[in-house]
Amino acid sequence: MTTVATPARYATVRGWVAASARSIAPHFPIETFIARNPVAGYETLDHEEAMRRIAHDHGVLLTPSEERFRALHTDGRIPLADLVAALHQLVPEARSPHPIVADEFVTTATEVLLQDLLVSPPRAATSTALPTPASGLSPRVHARVDDLTSRWLTALFGDAAWSTPTRGEGMWDAWRRLAALDPTLPRRVRAGIRSTPAEPAAAIDVALEHWGLEGDGAEEFIRAHILAQPGWSALVRHTAAESRSVDLVSLVAIRATLERLLLPAGATLPVRAPSTGRDEEARLLAVATALRADLTVPDVRAALGRILSLTDAYTRLSIWQEAYERRTARALAPASAPVLRTLEETPRPLAQAIFCIDTRSESFRRHLEAAGPVETLGFAGFFAVPISFRPADGAPGVASCPVLLTPRVAVSESSVERDALGRWRRHRTAIAERGRAAHALGESTLAPYAFAETAGWFFGAASVTRTLAPRLWSSVRTGMRRAKPTTRVDADVVFSLDERVLYAETALRMMGLVDGFAPIVLVCGHGASVTNNPFASGLQCGACGGHEGEPNARAAATIFNDPATRDALAERGITIPDDTLFVAAQMDTVTDEVTLLEPWALPASHEMRVLELTRHLETARQANAADRLAGLPGADRDGDAVRETLRRSSDWAEAFPEWGLMGNAAFIVGPRAITAGVDLGRRAFLHSYEAAADPDGTGLETILTAPLVVAQWINAQYAASTVAPDRFGAGPKPLHNVVGTTGVLSGFGGDLRIGLPWQSVGVGRHAHHEPVRLQVFVQAPLARINEIVDESEVVRNLVVNRWITLRAREHDTARWMRFGRYGWETDDLDTTPVTGMPVGDHETTTKENRS
Template sequence: MTTNTPESRRAAIRGWVAVAGRAISPHHPLETFIARNPLADYEHLPYEEALRAVAREHGILLTRAEAEFREMHAAGRITDEDLVAALHVVVPEARTPRPVIVDGRITSITEILRQDLLVSPPAVTSGASMPTPAAALFPRLHARVDDLTGRWLAALLGAPAWSTPIRRGPMWETWRRLAALDPSVPRRVRAGIRTAPVDPADAIDAALQRWGIDDDGAESFIRAHLLAQPGWTALVRSVGDRARGTDLTSLVAVRATWERLLLPADAALPETTASSSDTAARQEAVAHALGADGAGVGVSATLHRTLSLVDATARLAVWQEAYERRVARTLSPSAEPVLRPVGPAMARPLAHAVFCIDPRSESFRRHLEAAADVETLGFAGFFAVPISFRPADGSPEVASCPVLLTPRVAISESSVDRDAITGWRRRRSAHLERRATVQALEKSTLAPYAFAETAGWVFGAAAAARTVAPRAWRAASERLRSRKPPTHVDADVVFGLEERVLYAETALRMMGLVDGFARIVLLCGHGASVTNNPFASSLQCGACGGHEGEPNARAAAMIFNDPATRAGLVERGIHIPDDMLFVAAQMDTVTDEVTVLEPWRIPATHETAMWELSRALERARSANVVDRAAELPGAPVGAADSVVVADARRRAADWAEAYPEWGLVGNAAFIVGPRAITAGRDLGRRAFLHSYDTAADPDGSGLETILTAPMIVAQWINAQYAASTVAPDRFGAGPKPLHNVVGTVGVLSGFGGDVRIGLPWQSVGVGREARHEPVRLQVFVQAPLARINAIVESSEVVRTLVLHRWITLRAREHDTDRWLRFGSYGWHTEPGFAVAEASAATVAREEQREKENL
């Protein structure tokens, strides 16, 4: 239906833009980079439908290629049993036991579809996204449109020092004014820009009329332009401001107007042709595999009817499901817990250590438990304290909490010694100002030339020193700058007593720590020390919004240690012993060094225990660094532990290091339950481990929070790593050596083009080989099924992810129960799960009992 008034027409066009823009998720600037599924807005579709839509609109496969899956099947990585089980999940008709007769041979729907997976022509894509008119007619002019638009957006959003005039007004208005003065485009194009409509929606309408596109095709035309440069589109979605005129409508108007004016006046859209079907080829291949005569009428009809149940894209969904089953079996928690001996001398452990659920903590926790009598727990790294943090050095305030939450309060860092912090802050501010001045000079139009002539020799020598001896350079730099005086955070001031008690109770119940406290509970946040890495925030704590977890650990420790808070907890059924001390710490995931953040708060009564814990942390650090180094490119594998630890320090300081650490590569599972079900197992840093004890969460609110917040963030991370692996040119940031930083918003590969989204290739692969396994998040929850059912029913986000199979949810109520999988018709058992794990757990338990008897 055609709209009548100009206002209604503009509203319709803006609506089409809003819908089309959902084809790519917002991309956060580098300084606040967090993992996010770049295709999150496809999650309203079932997984197979999303695969089709992504292939059609983006021109890429969201899985491995079918040929790769077949190679893994031939090598035994994917078994026939996995294929059959996957067919039963994806294709309901395959579950029927009814036999099928093909050329006199008795077979089944499952067997026909299994052969289809193995022998039919593999699924392919066009390798290109939806074409704009320019892409379909004149690819070189399409590239010209991309280049002109990218340069404009780099100036607008990248904020170079010379781009102030560009940011003075709305995006479309400013573009019309300044692009009409661009001497690099023909005069007729400049004249067309001057006479372009004042409203960007009208400019889009003019393009639609130019190409003869009706309302039914308008959204596809707009989506094609938005997906021509998905990086800039995602960035505008994230930082755009409709009130200031920076929005997707203006972006489409700029691109569509460039295209309309640059293409010849007599250009016309080509006729679309229907794609040919591969049904005949599939039928012939499957008939041959079954040993049947495919030319027979009955055979052809039977195979056609059966093969129509799946298309090439659905086959990929089956392969993906089969591929993930082995990963799930490998990472599924034990069917029975590994028992920890308890005796009079071990009734109270040396310490409890609470780490972020981040997979990098999994191996450190395992090594720490082996190094001393320490019980570890997993909890989201913001420790249930959603804050914004003001550092003592005057740096900008940051939101240190999951992006799903809004900071409740702003916490400031203060010094115990006011005079000392004043002098340090003055020196620190001077250093930051000098650095800001240098950066401004680098971005200005003419100043870099004069700056290079006068100061280049100094910076050249410094660059040489940093390159040759990165560790020595960092050590010297730290000595030149005064060390930071002791500081504290004012959580006890900004949070009211009721809030402190609520936060404390929520955190303790969610992690299952409500009794049996050790004398020390270490709250260990994490961060990553890296140099010259635009994607540094991707290595920080995702639960803290891409920042370090230090302020949250300090605020949480202060809240837990507050006498009034503890008194309030007693009224809620949680009694923290008087001799119990919460200690804030920070783990560097590059060097694995754990630093106590406020050592001056530790009383003399706990010094011995802290000394023992520090020794255990150092032993765990050495063991974990050696463990991780085996997988890092260029690491001194087989060298002495001290050499490997020193290499980790070098990676943190070396500004040329492309692999400081592996981050969350390999992440595949989210496990919710007591530590006993994963203790002692090497999960290869592939699992998010969130502690949970049903008895400590009587009303189930803790489990609801876990599944609606930490699990969602884990799914974002998992989806982004997968997308950056299977489609690095589309959803990844490309190789680090090619990166050119655009202000603080993103990177380009080379000098122009689209801003890159996703993770650098060096975060997911080495050379041409992917290091990350692209699998959907496998979620295991040990909790009452009724609670999980209620959460799935009440949370639309969780329900959509589960029922549309963007995640796989398995659960059980007790340690010895089999894992059940949630599907369209509720919970059901799966073949191949829990049998082997139960046997292994039983053996481990019997061995433990024998040791105790000895």
């Protein structure tokens, strides 16, 4: 085969690369780690079909194995009733009650397919991704291509002094120039690199012509190279959106060129062995044996074969997954029961506290409500204020909003104490410069030896203190820092009045907070204080782009307190009383401490109320810390809970500072009344919503097209890191080797790790996270939900293709409806809560579900 090298041909090759790139999601650098479904490109497919494609492309299963599911069934975790219900949900033909008669053998479709689930040879979890030519011809060459590519990309994306070899060149041009000089490569290979085309698409085309590939074969070849090292490919895909010098076409060209030149001349593509029908025969025999059916009778064999043809190995996995999720959904579903209402006017609460929908807020909200007269609400942690934030220390601005949004306004932190701010900023700059210098010394080749001779004694003592007394070391460092001067954010200045009113009204209507305001409304962002954790941003606020929520809380409080904004809101039907004060706060999800961010701005009229609120916050902190520590590995459960959380936040050897969003399983949209007082085990994203306060449905549309999507990303990433940790996880923390600010390697080389560290989902060899798809419960008019599903392609893909399970009801006394294959249907899910619901190997108790 000979192809003509033309611009049109190069465009075709680039199109194949773009299509293949959908097999892996972009990887955000760890400094702004964002949860993403690593297989988001398959969401246009039905979940079952996606499992087939992912197994073919990536060599992994997207669910637990059949052996694991069967063990859970034997242990009672998956009851037979749930298995039958799941079977009927996914295989409509199995619902038929009519018996199947073949000769003297009588059975039903349900009975045959149940035995298929229980006894058929399980679908093996493949371990080989889509093969490249080298992986089939010479594993040694394949490993060599991987190693050379990894070394090159480590140098390209690293931050050591010697890791900037490109001189501003494009990725492909720099590689051609430098790889041709690499003495570790054979002379023949170096000569071949020098003669490769200057256009990377042309270099790929040379490889395609070499192997005689075209059409689907060419695209599969390209996809195999992209998926050979999915971590590096995901990083390149993300970076390519911001830089023209890095792109996947160049990455594939590098790999394809190395492979073509390193393999022996004359090598041809290996022939794949055709699949056989042995698996189906073994399946038929296993089911017939279980049913005591005689396969020598033609009618019996034909009848069983006809029923078994309704499903295959991936359908079985899909049925098992559905059955597995039903118990979780039962435990987390808000009950359908009348809510006791009274005509008596309820007392005005001391405060209302708005927390992020983050699952970690669920238990703190419960404990805070139990501590005193405080109502809580849930809202995405950027509080409807998408900003780019410039801190007072002069650091670069960060996008503090969901990655689905682009901030249009830059909010700055400033201070009237200009002299104090200048001294503080110079102090921070000096500390940062010393840190960069120490890091550069560590990356240098010879300097560390001289540095150790002169200052090693000091750093050795410091290391001993950090290891044996982490809290003492943290206190010393805190004492050495200069106090930050009083600052404010200028959200009331940079946003126009119309923008302030829009953001304020949107947030209040989405939450249903349009009347009954308390004297204090706490706007509480969140962050996580950890030490020596490359994935620290993964514990921060996902709604704030992997940053702390402090800037957004302060900006939102400033807007809500603005008199002009309040006057305009009153004209729109939202009257905020004069004595209502919005107070910005920050919750540390490691220590459970809630800090008021601008205490100097509190008026004297609210001092006593704020003091009472802080007491309730401290009570909730004590209770929540004890609650969380009960499930954290290595926790001192007999000591002071708060003291233990402080140790974990400052200990540089602590692999489990907190569990993050481990266990996340549900997204609940509705008034707080439907979940108040219920222990959901930190497994639910809770978004406040009152349909009556959102007459045109725009609030619900925002919830389902933004926070819901981000929650699904988080849910999918935790699940993928659990079921396929070697492919979609980041591996154990002790093995991490950081590559600049982009990611980590396991050891000194190999693929860039994507997903979550194993310590975020498991302990030892046992998974702690339950890999269930997101169970969504929405209390809102069904017609309104239908419009959103119809109009949003992203939401429609998630719902119709079964990447999430959507349930809804009109009001709190109605039964839940489930969105099925043919629209809404009455859900047969028993909403009686299950006590002692396991979360992996960890037991949490769901209390009696009362509305």
